[in-house]
Amino acid sequence: MTIALETRNLEKTFGGLRVTRDLSLRIAQGARHALIGPNGAGKTTVINQLTGVLKPNSGRILLEGQDITDLPVHRRVLRGLSRTFQINQLYADLTPLETIGLAVSERLGHGGDWWRRMGTRSDVNGEIADLLTRFHLLDVMNEQTVTLPYGKQRLLEIAVAIAAKPRVLLLDEPAAGVPESERHDILAVVGSLPRDVTVLLIEHDMDLVFSFADRISVLVSGALLTEGPPDQVARDPQVKAVYLGEEAVNV
């Protein structure tokens, strides 16, 4: 089994608060791995350390066996680690076309090109068209992002992360806040990600977690409580105790 993403004894404190405690995760190549835990368990803090937004106090992060702990955010992206955000982080004034075009340009190394106009490279255009079509954004590609309905923005959020052609994709609550009517699109998109992309899913929605993940890690107060295949985690009395009163775990 090849390990796509790994943390070794990750520690993070905010003042006196230990938000990540001696966390060692191993996510297998091609896995559909879910990281769950009650509110305040420190899930997003883990993502922020994996992507480089936050620096861990100690411990290492390895992407495909290579130490990326000290790399800045954009370098990790170029190495194949991309993410979506729990709360949309989009460019309000830009259109979906521009947003995705930029991500594709950066990946292909044209991002620093200051002479050639946007839209004049056919390889970039082809990829943009492909992504816009796959994410049902073709009809709104010239609208300002801020004016799009929330569901569309959510799709764009995921499309931008995919545009970086990640080998490891971190999805931070992809369906959060999406109205019931538009959920289907999101779930279909997440479900149809190519198998060679390793996915780490952070999610509150247990239906989504158990239908999607083939392995689940449970995080409580910043530490790993348990890890295993979905049915085992669902039966775990400790997990039930943690979720008791918050949300029932159904398989």
Place this chain on the structure above:
Amino acid sequence: MSASSDVGFHAQRQARWHYGEAAFWLVVLACGFLFPSRYLIMTDILRLALFAMSLDLILGYAGIVSLGHAAFFGVGAYAAGLLALHGIINEPVLALIAAGLAAMVLGFAASFLVIRGVDLTRLMVTLGIALLLEALAERFSNITGGTDGLQGIDMQPILGQIPFDMFGKAGFFYSLAVLFVLFLLARRIVHSPFGLSLRAIKNNPLRAAAIGIPVNRRLIAIYTVAAFYAGIAGALFTQTTAIASLDVFAFERSADLMLVLVIGGTGYLYGGLIGAVIFRILQEVFSTITPQYWQFWIGLVLVVIVLVGRQRLHYGVLYLPNLLIKQIGGRKAIVTVPESDA
């Protein structure tokens, strides 16, 4: 049309020339022939427009606020003055480029300080750099002429052919040519992937980094380019007026520039140009009516722009400018206080 070529077509929508833009430049050119008695003020407007375009590159596109943009204007002005005074580079166009490069070097060095902070820090850092340079220019009076400035600058003919005349005709067309060339370059830059990445950084630096944009490197690059533009504007000032004095570094010059962009709007390149015209006209009108208190009226106009807000002004006073902006820029104008449109 296939989806791919469709995407290419729409991606270049902003970059294509609009009729309004061509009309704008034709009107500017026509002014050179229509008002032969007003070359000096019109040249002044062109310089201010170029200077404002420089600030627009960092403020309107990359979201970097600055209260000390005169630092680069001043370096360009003194560089051009010294080059001409000591006969180092006599040909004005070459000297102009050299002066721009001098400002560019300073801009590159200063950018490392500027990218460290956020808005308020940036305001203070940029302001500080400009004040510092002003003090240095005063201190090293053996080079700069101190409070007297550089005097007795004798400008050689442009390209060895066209001498500067006392009516300022050559100076006007020279400035217009420089402005237009640099405008074309800026236009090219802002519609490139690089330019788009600046807008992304301005909108959301967190996400910009998360798609692989080296945020700091891009900010350093555009800040350096903007410094080059400001330096050229300063050099034009010296070359067309044949003086360079300490006030090229003055705080008022940096502050006026903000006002120009408040009036003209940011992020579509014409804001600085339109703002410069309106700002100077207002200044002229008010100083004719009340020579002593014109600043009061300018201040009042700005307070009104800021207080009444862009929305209501769009439908009222600024209806015409905005119509123009839409024609020229092909997009909605952002006419507001720069700090608040983050």
